[in-house]
Amino acid sequence: MKTFLLNLLILFLSVHLFADPVKKSDELCSCLKDAKESKNEKSKKKCLQLREKHVKALKKNSPEYNEYIERLNVCERQLMGAGDIDANLSTEKKIEAVCNCFQNKAQQKMMCFKLQSDYAKTIANDEERASFNVASGSCDK
Structure with missing residues (x-):
């Protein structure tokens, strides 16, 4: 024992x-x-x-x-240098944050992709997450 x-x-x-x-x-x-x-x-x-x-x-x-x-x-x-993410933002605000990153930090695309990935992880609904990925993915053009 x-x-x-x-x-x-x-x-x-x-x-x-x-x-x-x-x-x-x-x-x-x-x-x-x-x-x-x-x-x-x-x-x-x-x-x-x-x-x-x-x-x-x-x-x-x-x-x-x-x-x-x-x-x-x-x-x-x-x-x-990406800072914190706010999981409580609406999906539209998350898309806006990612798009702003791609537009304002063109030389730091990896940071923007990381931001996009981190925000996607905060969206529980599969359809909403897919919509977020399509919309925020179109910012990187």
């Missing part, structure tokens, strides 16, 4: 210590910032390896993994 409880305690601690999405996302975000500043290929490769390690530890599609991805999205938007 003592062995069982000890194993259970070790398992519980290892899951919480090694699968902490906040700590892991902060670690990768820091790595990405350093890689962006250094513009060194080794730094970028280090970040990719770190992400692979995190994905294995967090187990894809788990609540911890989803939290990790959400936090990384915020980090990536900050690194690109």
Whole structure:
């Protein structure tokens, strides 16, 4: 019985210590910032390896993994200068925000595509999301 409880305690601690999405996302975000500043290929490769390690530890599609991805999205938007998204905007306002990005930041199209993707994820209704993707996709012309 003592062995069982000890194993259970070790398992519980290892899951919480090694699968902490906040700590892991902060670690990768820091790595990405350093890689962006250094513009060194080794730094970028280090970040990719770190992400692979995190994905294995967090187990894809788990609540911890989803939290990790959400936090990384915020980090990536900050690194690109895109800022936060407002999930409560109407679909029309989301389309307008994406179109404004494509018109005003033509040199930073990746940031606009990221904004478009992030807003699409905030739309639960499949038909509405498809309509958003078509309308906001036509802005990039």
